[in-house]
Amino acid sequence: MSFINYSSREINCKIVYYGPGLCGKTTNLQYIYQKTSPDARGKMVSLATETERTLFFDFLPLSMGEVHGFKARFHLYTVPGQVFYDASRKLILKGVDGVVFVADSQVERMEANMESLDNLRENLEEQGYDLDQLPYVVQYNKQDLPNAAPMDELSKLLNLTAVPEFSAVATTGDGVFGTLKAVAKLVMMDLRKRK
Amino acid sequence: MEVLYEEEYRAIQEVVERLCRDANSKAVLLIDKNGQEIASSGEIENIDTTSLSSLTAGNVAATGGIARLLAEKEFTGQFHEGEHTNVHISIVAQRVILLVLFDQRTSLGLVRLRVKKASKDIQDVLDSMANKSEQAKPSIFEEITDEDIDNLFNDD
Ligand SMILES: Nc1nc2c(ncn2[C@@H]2O[C@H](COP(=O)(O)OP(=O)(O)OP(=O)(O)O)[C@@H](O)[C@H]2O)c(=O)[nH]1
Numbered sequence: 587m588s589f590i591n592y593s594s595r596e597i598n599c600k601i602v603y604y605g606p607g608l609c610g611k612t613t614n615l616q617y618i619y620q621k622t623s624p625d626a627r628g629k630m631v632s633l634a635t636e637t638e639r640t641l642f643f644d645f646l647p648l649s650m651g652e653v654h655g656f657k658a659r660f661h662l663y664t665v666p667g668q669v670f671y672d673a674s675r676k677l678i679l680k681g682v683d684g685v686v687f688v689a690d691s692q693v694e695r696m697e698a699n700m701e702s703l704d705n706l707r708e709n710l711e712e713q714g715y716d717l718d719q720l721p722y723v724v725q726y727n728k729q730d731l732p733n734a735a736p737m738d739e740l741s742k743l744l745n746l747t748a749v750p751e752f753s754a755v756a757t758t759g760d761g762v763f764g765t766l767k768a769v770a771k772l773v774m775m776d777l778r779k780r781k
Numbered sequence: 782m783e784v785l786y787e788e789e790y791r792a793i794q795e796v797v798e799r800l801c802r803d804a805n806s807k808a809v810l811l812i813d814k815n816g817q818e819i820a821s822s823g824e825i826e827n828i829d830t831t832s833l834s835s836l837t838a839g840n841v842a843a844t845g846g847i848a849r850l851l852a853e854k855e856f857t858g859q860f861h862e863g864e865h866t867n868v869h870i871s872i873v874a875q876r877v878i879l880l881v882l883f884d885q886r887t888s889l890g891l892v893r894l895r896v897k898k899a900s901k902d903i904q905d906v907l908d909s910m911a912n913k914s915e916q917a918k919p920s921i922f923e924e925i926t927d928e929d930i931d932n933l934f935n936d937d
C-alpha cells in the first residue's frame with residue numbers, strides 16, 4: 587500500500603516482480619541496482635539459497651525524482667518463483683501497488699509462465715486485489731536465447747488484457763528500465779485517480 | 782493509500798523518542814507492516830534503517846504466516862539476543878511494528894514495560910488518524926498533471 591508522508595515529503599510505493607522460477611526477476615533488480623547512482627538507491631537485500639535462488643525476497647529501494655516537492659520512492663521486491671514457495675509469494679504481495687510479470691520467453695517455459703500467471707491472479711484475489719484493476723505490465727525476458735518465442739506469440743498467451751509489454755534481456759539490461767518506468771508511471775497515475 | 786500528516790507524524794515521533802529514552806535503548810524504529818519506515822530515534826546513523834525495516838516486516842510477515850498455519854492468533858512479539866545488540870519486535874494495533882534495539886545498559890524487562898506503554902500511545906495516535914482520514918483532507922495529487930508524472934521518469 588502506498589504510503590504518503592507529509593512530514594518527510596515522500597511518496598512510497600511497492601512494486602512486485604512476479605514470474606516463474608529462473609525467469610530473471612532477481613537479474614532485473616540487480617541490473618537496476620548496478621545502473622542507478624548510489625544516492626538514488628539503497629542497499630539491495632537478497633534472501634537467497636546457496637544456489638542463488640530467491641528464498642524469500644529481493645528488496646531494492648529506489649528514488650525516482652520529485653513531484654511538487656515530494657520524493658517519489660519505489661520499493662522493488664521480487665518473489666521466489668519456485669512453485670513450492672507459494673506461502674512466501676502471498677506474503678510479499680501484501681500491500682502491492684504495481685506488478686511486473688516477468689515471463690521466460692523460452693518455448694519450453696510456456697507452461698511454467700502460464701501457471702505462474704494463474705498463480706499471481708489467484709494470490710492477488712485471495713487478498714482482495716484484482717489484477718485487471720492494478721497497475722500492471724508484462725516483460726518477455728531472455729529474448730536473446732535461440733529458443734525464445736517471438737513477442738506476438740508470447741503476447742497472445744500471456745497478455746490477454748493488452749497491458750503495456752516489453753521485450754527484454756535482463757542480463758544486458760535491454761528493456762529493464764523501460765519496464766520499470768512503465769509500471770512506476772502507472773502506479774503514479776493510479777494514486778492520483780484514487781487520491 | 783496510507784497518509785501520514787505532519788501533526789500525526791510529530792505525535793508518533795514524540796512517542797518513539799520517549800520510548801528510546803525511557804527504555805534506555807540504543808534505537809527505536811516504527812515500521813508499517815509493508816516494510817516502510819515511519820519514525821525512528823536513537824543511534825541510527827550507522828544503521829541502514831530502510832533495509833532493516835523491510836527485513837523486519839518480512840520477518841513479522843513470515844512469523845504471522847507460521848501462526849496462521851498453526852491456527853494461532855498472531856504472535857505478539859519476538860526477542861533476539863545478540864552478542865552486542867538485542868532486538869525486541871512487537872506489533873502495535875495489528876498494523877505497525879515497533880522495533881527496539883538495546884544492549885546491556887538496560888534489561889528486557891524494562892524494554893517490555895516501556896514498549897507496553899508506548900504501544901498504547903501509538904494506538905491512540907493511529908485511532909485519531911483513522912477518524913481524521915474520514916474527513917476530506919488536502920491531497921498533493923490534486924495538483925499533479927500527466928506532464929509531472931512524465932517528467933519524473935524522463936531523466937535520461
Ligand atoms: N540468457 C539470458 N539469461 C538470463 C536472462 N535473465 C536472467 N538470466 C539468467 O537466468 C538465471 C536465473 O535468473 P534469476 O534472476 O536468478 O531468476 P529468478 O526469476 O530470480 O529466479 P527465482 O529466484 O528462482 O524465482 C541466471 O543465471 C541469470 O543470469 C536473459 O535475459 N538472458
Ligand SMILES: [Mg+2]
Binds near residue numbers: 611639640666667
Ligand atoms: Mg530470484
